[in-house]
Amino acid sequence: MNYLQVVQVLRRTPGGSNFDQREQTSSRAAKPFITSHLMRPLLLLDIDDVFCLNRPYGGYDVAQKEWPSDLLSLLWHPPALDVLEPLVFEFNPQIVVTSSWLRLMLLSSIEALFRASGALWLANGLHPEGEALQASGKTRLDAVDGWLARHHHGEPYVILDDTLSGTGLAGSKHDRAGRLVMCRVDIGLLPTHAERIRWALGTTLR
Template identity: 45%
Template sequence: MIRSIIFTDIDDVLVLQRTVDFDKHQAASITPKTAQQLLHKPAAEVLADLVGDGALLVITSNWVRFLDRAGFQRMFEGAGYPALGGALHATWSAPRAAAGTRLAAIDTWLAAHHHGEPYLILDDTDSGTGLRGSRHDLDGRLVLCRPGTGLHAGHLPAIRAALKVLPCGKTFIPPAP
């Protein structure tokens, strides 16, 4: 069964500028209360809607240095969105090399794990600038969120359009949930 893939950053996509007061080094011991405060509800609801349609998630954020798969699952569950943790792809992260870019990390992940599924990249206009003008952007597979606003329902038309088209240009019909 082919399921679409969503590469997502965390900061300014799912977690707004609240990270100034949050030490990511303590992320492994995140409480449900903190998770609820961190995850921006409109963003989590949009992502939960997409996961409900069968999308799988790949984390592209530097948060992967502080949380493992189980840590992300705990954070999503603590915030009230356990389906997000359950939707993590088997290869759930695309970490950057020490001097690498997010674009290179995503391209490396795709080269190793992509099987022709439709995909989308969610990032923010600050840290996602290296993705602008990339083949992903030119193919309509990049959605950049504004810092302080994050992912919201207004992004859904562009997201759904990208996830309906296979990389080969054919229309994708998602599996029934």
């Protein structure tokens, strides 16, 4: 996928939406599943202040028609990916995007962005229903609870979010159950978070 193709797939236009639907169908049909998706744990994943610190680029830069030449190489925070990537390979979770980036682009555009930026392990892990869009006037907790009510089948899960956009999550039942990791704004995911993520992904619900 070259630069112009990436820009095309990331634009939320009528033509882009049709392209997104075709891309979503073809790419997911080709994904290998190591185990049944009903048995794999769930990773409900925010983007901003988890593994994108908006220094120098973030979601609004991605949504622009023209990109700086170094956007794909500088978009993600490498130390956060260094924490997350081995956990994804260890547990093979189904990834559900909870980010406000879903207001700027389609899920299949985010998948294309993961692929174009070299984070294939995120793209390949996306859940078939991997979009938990937060509705206007609702909290992130509302979005997470709504998605889980529709799609959760008892799998272990963990929620990775941040203290600014993760509204309602602190003190929730997910937090009390040890299934929430809240990253600090401008800091992102840290090695100290790995133990809780590993426990949540590997521990069945009681």
